[in-house]
Amino acid sequence: MRAEEKLEYLKSLKNLENMTRELRHLSRNLWWTWNPEAQEIFAELSPLTWTSSNHNSVTVLNSLSHQELKARLMEKEFAARVSDVLVEFREYLTRERTWCSAHAAPFLKNPVAYFSAEFALHESLPIYSGGLGVLAGDHAKSASDLGVPFIGISLFYRQGYFQQLIAPHGWQQENYPLLHRTDLPLDPVLKEDGDPLVLSVEISHSQVRFQAWRLNVGSTVIYLLDTELSENEEHYRQLTSRVYGGDMATRIGQEIVMGIGAVRLLRALNIKPAVFHMNEGHSAFLTFELLREQLSENKSLKQAEEWVRDHCVFTTHTPVPAGHDRFTPELMEYILGNYRSTLGFDLQQFLSYGRIHPADPQETFCMTVLALKMSRGANGVSELHGEVSREMWKDLYVHKNSQVTPIGHITNGVHVLGWMTRPTRRFWRVHLGPDWETRLMYPDLWRVISDRELISDEEIWALRYLLRRELIEFVRKRLQEQYQRGGSDGSRVFEKILSPDALTIGFARRFASYKRAPLIFSDLAKAVALFNDPQQPVQLIFSGKAHPRDDRGKEYIQRIVEMTKRNEFFGKVVFLENYDMNVARHLISGADVWLNNPRRPLEASGTSGQKVSVHGGLNLSVLDGWWREGYDGTNGWAIGDDSSLENSEEQDNADADSLYETLTQAVIPLFFDRDEQGIPRAWIEKIRRAMQTLIPQYNTDRMVAEYVTKYYLSKKLVLKM
Numbered sequence: 010m011r012a013e014e015k016l017e018y019l020k021s022l023k024n025l026e027n028m029t030r031e032l033r034h035l036s037r038n039l040w041w042t043w044n045p046e047a048q049e050i051f052a053e054l055s056p057l058t059w060t061s062s063n064h065n066s067v068t069v070l071n072s073l074s075h076q077e078l079k080a081r082l083m084e085k086e087f088a089a090r091v092s093d094v095l096v097e098f099r100e101y102l103t104r105e106r107t108w109c110s111a112h113a114a115p116f117l118k119n120p121v122a123y124f125s126a127e128f129a130l131h132e133s134l135p136i137y138s139g140g141l142g143v144l145a146g147d148h149a150k151s152a153s154d155l156g157v158p159f160i161g162i163s164l165f166y167r168q169g170y171f172q173q174l175i176a177p178h179g180w181q182q183e184n185y186p187l188l189h190r191t192d193l194p195l196d197p198v199l200k201e202d203g204d205p206l207v208l209s210v211e212i213s214h215s216q217v218r219f220q221a222w223r224l225n226v227g228s229t230v231i232y233l234l235d236t237e238l239s240e241n242e243e244h245y246r247q248l249t250s251r252v253y254g255g256d257m258a259t260r261i262g263q264e265i266v267m268g269i270g271a272v273r274l275l276r277a278l279n280i281k282p283a284v285f286h287m288n289e290g291h292s293a294f295l296t297f298e299l300l301r302e303q304l305s306e307n308k309s310l311k312q313a314e315e316w317v318r319d320h321c322v323f324t325t326h327t328p329v330p331a332g333h334d335r336f337t338p339e340l341m342e343y344i345l346g347n348y349r350s351t352l353g354f355d356l357q358q359f360l361s362y363g364r365i366h367p368a369d370p371q372e373t374f375c376m377t378v379l380a381l382k383m384s385r386g387a388n389g390v391s392e393l394h395g396e397v398s399r400e401m402w403k404d405l406y407v408h409k410n411s412q413v414t415p416i417g418h419i420t421n422g423v424h425v426l427g428w429m430t431r432p433t434r435r436f437w438r439v440h441l442g443p444d445w446e447t448r449l450m451y452p453d454l455w456r457v458i459s460d461r462e463l464i465s466d467e468e469i470w471a472l473r474y475l476l477r478r479e480l481i482e483f484v485r486k487r488l489q490e491q492y493q494r495g496g497s498d499g500s501r502v503f504e505k506i507l508s509p510d511a512l513t514i515g516f517a518r519r520f521a522s523y524k525r526a527p528l529i530f531s532d533l534a535k536a537v538a539l540f541n542d543p544q545q546p547v548q549l550i551f552s553g554k555a556h557p558r559d560d561r562g563k564e565y566i567q568r569i570v571e572m573t574k575r576n577e578f579f580g581k582v583v584f585l586e587n588y589d590m591n592v593a594r595h596l597i598s599g600a601d602v603w604l605n606n607p608r609r610p611l612e613a614s615g616t617s618g619q620k621v622s623v624h625g626g627l628n629l630s631v632l633d634g635w636w637r638e639g640y641d642g643t644n645g646w647a648i649g650d651d652s653s654l655e656n657s658e659e660q661d662n663a664d665a666d667s668l669y670e671t672l673t674q675a676v677i678p679l680f681f682d683r684d685e686q687g688i689p690r691a692w693i694e695k696i697r698r699a700m701q702t703l704i705p706q707y708n709t710d711r712m713v714a715e716y717v718t719k720y721y722l723s724k725k726l727v728l729k730m
C-alpha cells in the first residue's frame with residue numbers, strides 16, 4: 010500500500026461505521042488466526058464468548074450489538090490498536106511484492122485448485138480429523154503468505170468431526186454438535202441474480218444438488234460444498250454432514266461431490282486453474298470430469314487424457330495398502346453407471362482407470378490408482394514415504410510405455426505463524442528484527458540462535474518455563490472440568506496435577522493403532538520407575554481421538570485413561586479429552602519433549618513434531634517420516650535406528666526398549682543437569698540446535714515453494730500460459 014493510500018484508509022477508519030464494517034470484514038477472514046493482535050481484539054470484546062466459542066471471531070461479534078461495538082471503539086487506545094490491525098490486514102491483502110511475484114511470476118495468472126477432504130484451519134471450524142487436514146490448512150495459509158493464487162475445495166461438514174468425551178470407564182464417546190452457519194465466516198456463493206448458486210451431480214439415479222460456501226483465509230479462498238438442500242432426497246441431504254462419516258456409499262457419494270461437483274463449481278465461477286492438486290485420492294473423480302469436458306470438445310481420447318494429465322498433480326499420504334479408497338465394480342456401476350455412459354466408456358474401460366491390472370474383473374477400483382494414472386506429478390510426503398510409495402505401486406510401472414507418473418517426494422511442513430502462541434511470537438519479534446515473518450524459510454534468519462550474546466540461555470529458559478506453566482494451567486482447568494462432569498471433586502485435581510518443574514512430555518495425535526500410543530507402558534515396572542524419581546520428576550500429557558469405528562484405537566485410549574487413575578501415575582500421566590487445534594497449540598508449545606513412536610514406516614510424514622521447534626521443544630521419535638530427515642544426531646533423539654523389522658511384535662519390543670533407554674540414559678539426565686543458577690546449559694544447546702536446523706526446513710513456506718517450483722510450475726505449463 011502506498012503512503013497516501015494508507016493515510017486515506019486510516020482517515021476512513023475515523024468514521025465508526027467504517028471501522029465496525031472493516032472489523033466485521035476482518036472477523037470473516039481467517040487471517041486473524043495467525044495475527045496475535047487481531048486475536049487479542051476479539052478476545053477483549055467478549056472474553057467469555059471468546060472462550061466458550063473456542064475462539065470464534067464471528068460468534069464474538071454476533072454477541073455484541075452494533076451500539077455496543079461502536080461504543081467500545083470510542084475508546085482511543087483500543088481504537089488505535091484496532092486500526093493498526095486493520096491497516097496490517099489491508100496491507101497484507103494488497104501486497105504486490107511477494108515470494109510468488111519474485112520467483113514464480115508465470116504462476117500469477119491462474120490459480121492452483123487444491124482438493125482435500127479436510128482442512129484444519131482453526132479450532133472454531135471443526136471440519137478436520139487429523140494430520141491430513143492440518144497439512145491442507147497449513148498449505149492454504151502459506152500459499153496466501155507467499156502470494157500464490159490458491160483455491161481450496163472441500164465439503165461443508167455441518168456436524169464436523171465429533172467432539173470426544175471419555176466415559177468414566179475410559180471408553181470414548183462421540184458427540185456431533187451441529188455447526189451453525191451464522192456463527193461461521195462462510196458466505197454463500199451466489200448467482201448474478203443474488204440467489205444461491207445450486208449445481209448438481211448424478212449419484213446412482215438421483216440428481217444430487219449442492220451449494221457452496223466461500224471461506225477466506227488471507228488471500229486464499231476455500232469453497233466448501235454442501236448437499237443440505239431441501240430439494241434433495243433426505244439421505245442425500247445428509248451426504249456431506251460428517252467428516253469421513255457413513256458407509257462406502259456415503260464415501261463414494263462425498264467423493265463424487267468433492268471431485269466431479271467441484272470441477273462444475275469452478276467452471277460456473279469461471280475459474281481456470283493452472284493445476285488441479287489432489288491432496289489424497291478422495292477427489293480423484295475430478296479427473297473423469299476433466300476428461301468428459303475434453304471429450305465433449307471433440308478431442309480424441311488420447312488427446313483428452315493428455316490434457317488431463319498435463320493439469321493434475323497428486324499427493325499420496327498412506328503407506329498401507331488398506332488405507333486407500335477402493336470401491337467394488339458393483340458399487341462403481343450402481344453409483345456411477347450413468348456417468349460412465351456420458352463418457353462413452355464401457356464398464357471394463359471405465360474401471361481400468363482405477364485398476365493396476367485393467368483386465369482383472371475382480372480388482373476393485375482404487376482412487377489412488379486413478380490419481381496416479383491421471384497426473385503428471387505425484388509425490389509422497391517424506392523421503393522414506395516416497396520410497397515406500399514407489400515400492401507399493403511398482404506394479405503400475407512394469408508395463409512398457411507406462412504413462413503413469415513416477416512418485417517423488419516433498420516433505421511436509423507446518424505453518425509456523427499459525428502454530429505460534431502469543432508469548433513465542435513476542436519472543437521472536439524481539440530477536441529477529443523486521444520482516445522476519447516473511448523470511449521463515451531462510452536459514453540466515455535463524456543464525457542468531459547460535460549466538461549467546463543475542464539470545465541468552467536465560468531468555469530461552471524463561472520462555473520454556475512460561476510455556477510449560479501455561480500448558481499446565483490449561484490442563485488443570487480442563488481436567489477440573491472433566492472431573493466435575495464425572496461427578497468428582499475437581500479441586501483435588503487442581504492442586505495436585507502436574508508440576509511446572511517436571512520434564513514435560515507431550516503425546517497427541519489421532520489414536521490410529523500404528524501410532525502405538527501406549528508403547529511407554531509396555532513394561533509397567535520400567536514405566537513406574539520412570540515417573541517416580543523425586544530427584545528427576547517426569548510427566549506425560551496424552552490427547553487424541555480414535556476414529557468412531559476404530560475399536561482398537563478406543564482400547565488404547567481406555568488403557569491410558571486407566572493408567573492415569575493408578576496411584577503410581579496419578580497427577581503425572583494425564584489424558585486430555587477432545588484433542589483439537591487449540592489443545593494441540595497448548596501441548597506443542599508447553600511440552601519439553603514431543604514423543605512420537607509409530608510403527609515404522611507407517612508414519613508417512615507426521616507434522617506435530619515440527620510444531621514444537623519454534624517453542625523450544627525437542628523431538629524424541631522413531632526415525633520415520635519427517636524425523637528421519639530432520640534428526641541429525643544433535644537436535645533431539647531417535648527411538649530405534651534407520652531400519653524396520655519384519656515382525657511387528659519384535660519391532661514393538663525393540664522400540665519400547667530403545668524408548669526406555671533413551672529416556673533414562675539421555676533425555677532425563679540432560680534435562681536435570683543444571684549449573685549453579687539451575688539452568689540446564691546442555692539442554693538449551695540442544696534447543697538451539699533444533700531451532701536452527703529444523704525451523705527453516707520444516708515449515709509450509711518452504712513446502713509450498715517446493716510444490717510451486719517442482720510440481721505446479723512444470724515447463725510445459727509455463728510455456729502454455
Ligand SMILES: *Cc1c(COP(=O)(O)O)cnc(C)c1O
Nearest residue numbers: 139140518589590593615616617
Ligand atoms: C498437528 C496435528 C495433527 C497431526 O499430528 P501427527 O503427529 O502428524 O499425526 C493431528 N491433529 C491435530 C489437531 C494437530 O494439531
